[in-house]
Amino acid sequence: xxxxxxxxxxxxxxxxxxxxxxxxxxxxxxxxxxxxxxxxxxxxxxxxxxxxxxxxxxxxxxxxxxxxxxxxxxxxxxxxxxxxxxxxxxxxxxxxxxxxxxxxxxxxxxxxxxx
Numbered sequence: 001x002x003x004x005x006x007x008x009x010x011x012x013x014x015x016x017x018x019x020x021x022x023x024x025x026x027x028x029x030x031x032x033x034x035x036x037x038x039x040x041x042x043x044x045x046x047x048x049x050x051x052x053x054x055x056x057x058x059x060x061x062x063x064x065x066x067x068x069x070x071x072x073x074x075x076x077x078x079x080x081x082x083x084x085x086x087x088x089x090x091x092x093x094x095x096x097x098x099x100x101x102x103x104x105x106x107x108x109x110x111x112x113x114x115x
Contacts, residue, residue: 005100010064011108023112026105029063033098040075040091049087050079056094065101068094 015022036056043049057072071094079087 003104005065005067005097006104007064007066010062014063015112023109025063026109026112029059030102030105032059033102037095037098040094044084044087046079046087049091050076053079053094060101063105065097068097068101071097 014025018025033056036052039052040049040056043052053072053076057069057076060066060069060072071090075087075090075094078090082090
């Protein structure tokens with residue numbers, strides 16, 4: 001079954017490449033994401049929204065969070081052209097998608113196999 005939120009192949013590759021650092025990578029991503037979510041919610045500047053969305057998109061993409069990356073791409077591309085209401089809705093969608101992604105990564109952290 002394909003997970004609509006996370007590309008499991010990306011996680012499998014990261015787990016293999018990172019080995020012992022995998023759990024720390026997950027924790028760092030979750031912490032960074034929380035801070036980016038706060039930044040998105042705290043700003044009304046289109047430029048700041050676009051900048052935060054850009055960096056969030058990159059890390060989400062690297063971590064296989066495909067839908068989260070797509071939502072961040074949408075926000076990054078459209079921050080200057082959308083109404084404040086539409087931007088708030090997009091930020092809310094990003095927040096909701098991160099909740100889905102976070103549960104996947106929290107689950108991953110519990111199942112990290114130590115050799």
